Amino acid sequence: MHHKSFILSGLILLFAIFAVPGVLADNSCINCHEKLSAFNETEQQFNQIRIKHLARDVPCSLECHATTLSKFAKSNYEQWTKSKHAMFNITCDNCHGGNPGSDVKEKAHAGVLLDSDPNSSVFYRNVPETCGKCHTEELSNFKNSAHYQKLKALRQAPACDTCHVPHEFRVLNVSEFHDLCSQCHNIDMRIAPSDAPDRAIAALADADRLKSEIKKADDAIRFAKQQGKDVSTAQKNLDNAISIRDSLPVLWHSFDLSNFRNVTDSGIKYAQQAQIDSGVPMATPSSPGFGALLSIAGMIGLCLLLRRR
Numbered sequence: 001m002h003h004k005s006f007i008l009s010g011l012i013l014l015f016a017i018f019a020v021p022g023v024l025a026d027n028s029c030i031n032c033h034e035k036l037s038a039f040n041e042t043e044q045q046f047n048q049i050r051i052k053h054l055a056r057d058v059p060c061s062l063e064c065h066a067t068t069l070s071k072f073a074k075s076n077y078e079q080w081t082k083s084k085h086a087m088f089n090i091t092c093d094n095c096h097g098g099n100p101g102s103d104v105k106e107k108a109h110a111g112v113l114l115d116s117d118p119n120s121s122v123f124y125r126n127v128p129e130t131c132g133k134c135h136t137e138e139l140s141n142f143k144n145s146a147h148y149q150k151l152k153a154l155r156q157a158p159a160c161d162t163c164h165v166p167h168e169f170r171v172l173n174v175s176e177f178h179d180l181c182s183q184c185h186n187i188d189m190r191i192a193p194s195d196a197p198d199r200a201i202a203a204l205a206d207a208d209r210l211k212s213e214i215k216k217a218d219d220a221i222r223f224a225k226q227q228g229k230d231v232s233t234a235q236k237n238l239d240n241a242i243s244i245r246d247s248l249p250v251l252w253h254s255f256d257l258s259n260f261r262n263v264t265d266s267g268i269k270y271a272q273q274a275q276i277d278s279g280v281p282m283a284t285p286s287s288p289g290f291g292a293l294l295s296i297a298g299m300i301g302l303c304l305l306l307r308r309r
């Protein structure tokens with residue numbers, strides 16, 4: 001994120017925090033869905049199974065009659081309340097359509113179609129365009145991917161919601177993700193490339209490395225500034241590294257992992273050059289300390305093991 005957009009989203013966030021309660025009160029989808037009854041614990045486990053099936057492309061494995069749907073609507077509402085979308089006032093109607101001004105169910109639901117209906121805005125094949133109304137850059141990168149081509153042609157490819165956990169709509173952490181990619185990219189399914197999960201993890205680890213090199217460069221420049229050094233060249237390289245870092249989450253969605261890594265590595269080079277340009281000698285104080293810590297941990301581990309026998 002650029003500085004400007006960072007400040008802007010900060011402002012939007014503040015606005016959202018203060019303004020949402022008032023705005024939300026006018027949204028009938030939220031008002032009514034909040035009051036529906038929830039799943040009990042056993043039913044909740046079924047809900048998890050259903051979500052997994054959806055990701056694997058087994059359409060709604062439970063009977064979708066009104067009472068079940070009502071409970072989904074409640075649990076989806078609950079997940080949604082934890083999402084960044086809720087914080088930014090992205091309500092149900094933004095993705096499902098309908099009329100959020102009516103508190104009569106039939107009127108509010110006008111145009112709201114089940115996700116199994118090919119005309120629904122949340123039918124798997126239409127999901128990228130629905131999300132892309134707001135996430136335009138992610139969508140345009142996603143359109144370049146094999147995932148998007150396959151999604152349009154056949155069913156077995158991930159859409160935005162496969163990787164972003166409806167209705168929390170969050171970014172998966174690295175371990176969740178490996179399992180997810182492996183659902184399709186494995187030897188049995190024969191969906192190339194079978195090493196995609198590992199390569200994806202490596203690519204994101206590389207992106208993390210860029211972040212830590214940026215941190216180091218930032219510290220070095222701050223230190224050089226305090227000593228009255230000219231940091232303009234170093235700052236320029238750091239700025240390049242930062243803008244590369246900020247472009248990565250969007251670039252990711254073209255699923256061209258080699259290109260992703262090339263771009264990341266160029267960012268790492270800029271950040272390292274910025275460290276050199278700052279003229280601050282690179283300290284590595286943490287490595288011996290860390291080594292010592294590790295061997296202490298190792299010894300404690302050994303003692304515990306011996307005591308258990």
Ligand code: HEC
Nearest residue numbers: 028029032066069070073092093096098099100103105108
């Ligand atoms: C007066 C209550 C009420 C309002 C207002 C309402 N809903 Fe619902 N909604 C329900 C109930 C109850 C269900 C469970 C299924 C059923 O009974 O039709 C449901 C189900 C759903 C479903 C599941 C699929 C379906 O079509 O049944 C979606 C999606 C949905 N609502 C979206 C919305 C959106 C979007 C809005 C606002 C534009 C909204 N709802 C407003 C009560 C409401």
Ligand code: HEC
Nearest residue numbers: 033072073076077080090091092095114115116122161166
């Ligand atoms: C950011 C977009 C987005 C928002 C916001 C959103 N949904 Fe959804 N919803 C989806 C997608 C995509 C699916 C299809 C995938 C799935 O079933 O999980 C879906 C599926 C559902 C279903 C499953 C039933 C069906 O056939 O459609 C229900 C119920 C539902 N949403 C209710 C809600 C409610 C209630 C809200 C508001 C509290 C809401 N959704 C907000 C995107 C959204």
Ligand code: HEC
Nearest residue numbers: 084085088090094095130131133134160161164169170171
């Ligand atoms: C009406 C606009 C709108 C729609 C439609 C929409 N989003 Fe969002 N989304 C936002 C806003 C606003 C944010 C919060 C600001 C940001 O992070 O850019 C956000 C944030 C996110 C995030 C980041 C969450 C985090 O924790 O960092 C993800 C992931 C996401 N959306 C996925 C989706 C998916 C998937 C869909 C479609 C099913 C979708 N969005 C549809 C507006 C929208």
Ligand code: HEC
Nearest residue numbers: 128131132135138139142158159160163171207248249252
């Ligand atoms: C195969 C999995 C996958 C698919 C499909 C996918 N994403 Fe993502 N998305 C990710 C991962 C992983 C990240 C975090 C990337 C990173 O940190 O570099 C992410 C990040 C995001 C973010 C946060 C961006 C930010 O600035 O932090 C948004 C918003 C988002 N995706 C929206 C979408 C939308 C919209 C679609 C569909 C057009 C989509 N995603 C499809 C895996 C996926």
Ligand code: HEC
Nearest residue numbers: 146147150156157158180181184191192193196200255257
């Ligand atoms: C629902 C199934 C599914 C899931 C989940 C999935 N993929 Fe894919 N992926 C596919 C399909 C289908 C192709 C196209 C294979 C082909 O062209 O033969 C593909 C292709 C790819 C390619 C090759 C792109 C190219 O342009 O050649 C990469 C890289 C990739 N996936 C990465 C990932 C990563 C990383 C994840 C997890 C975040 C993931 N995939 C999750 C189905 C999936």
